[in-house]
Amino acid sequence: MLFSSLTFLYWFLPITLTLYFITPAPGGSLRWRNVILLAASLFFYAWGEPVYVLLMGAEAVAAWGCGLLIERWRGRPGSRAALILSIVAGLGGLMFFKYADFFLENINTVTGAGIALLRLALPIGISFYTFQILSYTIDLYRGRAAVQRNLPAFCMYVMLFPQLIAGPIVRYVDVERDLTARRHSPREFALGARRFVLGLSKKVLIANVLGELANLAKTSEEKSLLFAWIYLVAYAFHIYFDFSGYSDMAIGLGRMFGFHFLENFNYPYIARSVTEFWRRWHISLSGWFRDYVYIPLGGNRVAPARHIFNIVTVWFLTGFWHGAGWTFIIWGLYFAALLLLEKYALASLLPRLPRPLAHAWVALCVLISWAFFDATAPAAALEIAGRLFGAGAESLAGAESLYYLRSYAVPLLLAVFGCTPLPARLWAARPARRLKAVAEPCAVAALLLLVTAYLVDGSFNPFIYFRF
Numbered sequence: 001m002l003f004s005s006l007t008f009l010y011w012f013l014p015i016t017l018t019l020y021f022i023t024p025a026p027g028g029s030l031r032w033r034n035v036i037l038l039a040a041s042l043f044f045y046a047w048g049e050p051v052y053v054l055l056m057g058a059e060a061v062a063a064w065g066c067g068l069l070i071e072r073w074r075g076r077p078g079s080r081a082a083l084i085l086s087i088v089a090g091l092g093g094l095m096f097f098k099y100a101d102f103f104l105e106n107i108n109t110v111t112g113a114g115i116a117l118l119r120l121a122l123p124i125g126i127s128f129y130t131f132q133i134l135s136y137t138i139d140l141y142r143g144r145a146a147v148q149r150n151l152p153a154f155c156m157y158v159m160l161f162p163q164l165i166a167g168p169i170v171r172y173v174d175v176e177r178d179l180t181a182r183r184h185s186p187r188e189f190a191l192g193a194r195r196f197v198l199g200l201s202k203k204v205l206i207a208n209v210l211g212e213l214a215n216l217a218k219t220s221e222e223k224s225l226l227f228a229w230i231y232l233v234a235y236a237f238h239i240y241f242d243f244s245g246y247s248d249m250a251i252g253l254g255r256m257f258g259f260h261f262l263e264n265f266n267y268p269y270i271a272r273s274v275t276e277f278w279r280r281w282h283i284s285l286s287g288w289f290r291d292y293v294y295i296p297l298g299g300n301r302v303a304p305a306r307h308i309f310n311i312v313t314v315w316f317l318t319g320f321w322h323g324a325g326w327t328f329i330i331w332g333l334y335f336a337a338l339l340l341l342e343k344y345a346l347a348s349l350l351p352r353l354p355r356p357l358a359h360a361w362v363a364l365c366v367l368i369s370w371a372f373f374d375a376t377a378p379a380a381a382l383e384i385a386g387r388l389f390g391a392g393a394e395s396l397a398g399a400e401s402l403y404y405l406r407s408y409a410v411p412l413l414l415a416v417f418g419c420t421p422l423p424a425r426l427w428a429a430r431p432a433r434r435l436k437a438v439a440e441p442c443a444v445a446a447l448l449l450l451v452t453a454y455l456v457d458g459s460f461n462p463f464i465y466f467r468f
Contacts, residue, residue, distance in 0.1 A: 105117065
């Protein structure tokens with residue numbers, strides 16, 4: 001079930017909110033409200049994955065049991081064994097469902113073995129909830145989290161529908177208190193609803209529209225330089241507004257139910273270096289790999305050769321996490337090379353660059369990266385990336401590319417404006433504060449009506465990160 005669907009907006013969410021808030025919470029106890037929320041989350045997931053909900057449940061119960069063993073045997077070898085069991089079980093499931101066919105295909109290519117592929121459907125959100133589970137058992141073993149003895153509460157952490165299928169990756173330590181002692185208020189609910197509608201608007205009104213443009217440019221027979229730029233610029237905005245919009249919706253929904261998820265995006269396209277870009281993009285994933293892979297490997301407090309190894313390892317895994325394909329691995333290693341270049345060759349130059357040149361450096365690097373991220377094969381990515389600079393382009397521009405550039409000029413300009421902090425700053429300006437009490441609810445309601453009209457009339461509505 002998509003957040004940006006009429007079924008979710010006008011059926012699932014209103015019913016869930018009604019049942020949740022009419023359920024008594026005597027003495028502040030959230031026991032029965034948690035039951036409602038867990039049941040709703042299971043239904044939400046089972047709507048699209050009726051079989052794999054059992055897999056997710058089994059992984060959650062296994063991790064909960066491993067957590068009890070880690071705590072019970074703390075300071076003894078059994079505690080470490082329970083942690084290893086949790087890691088193997090979590091990553092084992094992820095590797096089997098997401099990567100088995102990738103390895104079989106490559107074995108067949110190298111050896112000619114002809115092993116039949118499994119062709120398993122990928123469980124939605126398995127990459128996200130696996131990393132959430134691992135964050136719990138690892139932090140518990142490290143002594144940074146308290147053991148959760150209540151199975152329904154732990155299952156709710158794993159399965160909570162706002163962030164279940166496309167993130168952000170929520171760590172147990174960040175919501176530990178909210179699981180059993182969160183507070184509700186009209187103000188918090190209103191702030192959550194506003195954040196949800198803003199994220200929904202980003203998804204439907206910008207991401208979906210520019211996703212259509214990117215698809216048109218990608219599949220067109222016109223191989224012009226302009227169309228290559230239109231495709232990658234449109235795709236860059238599409239993936240940003242799609243995923244950041246989903247994160248906004250998840251954060252807003254969580255707040256409506258009393259949960260406080262951390263931010264996942266911080267205007268990444270205003271970054272002045274690739275290093276800064278990754279401090280602003282998909283923050284929960286970058287932080288996860290930093291804390292559970294990069295730092296345990298030694299981080300940057302090692303010799304240069306070891307540091308290079310650590311960076312390459314982390315970004316190989318980051319690319320592979322996104323998808324079982326060589327284009328994703330190349331995408332990850334490409335960013336590893338850029339980060340190492342900035343660290344060892346450009347560290348003194350980038351801070352001195354004029355702001356426009358620094359932004360241009362990041363924009364060009366990121367645009368090229370999206371060519372690999374969206375491609376089905378490395379050759380296709382290289383063809384698009386090369387065409388950005390004229391290699392293989394049949395013309396500078398054609399009638400079709402010029403037509404679509406004019407037709408989508410407004411959403412493109414809106415995307416440029418919307419990916420900066422400027423809208424938020426204008427809204428927070430002092431003259432606007434006097435109007436907020438009336439203007440803000442009206443604006444949110446108008447956006448919801450506009451989004452509804454688009455959903456009734458439209459058909460292009462996928463979430464990119466569902467496939468991860």
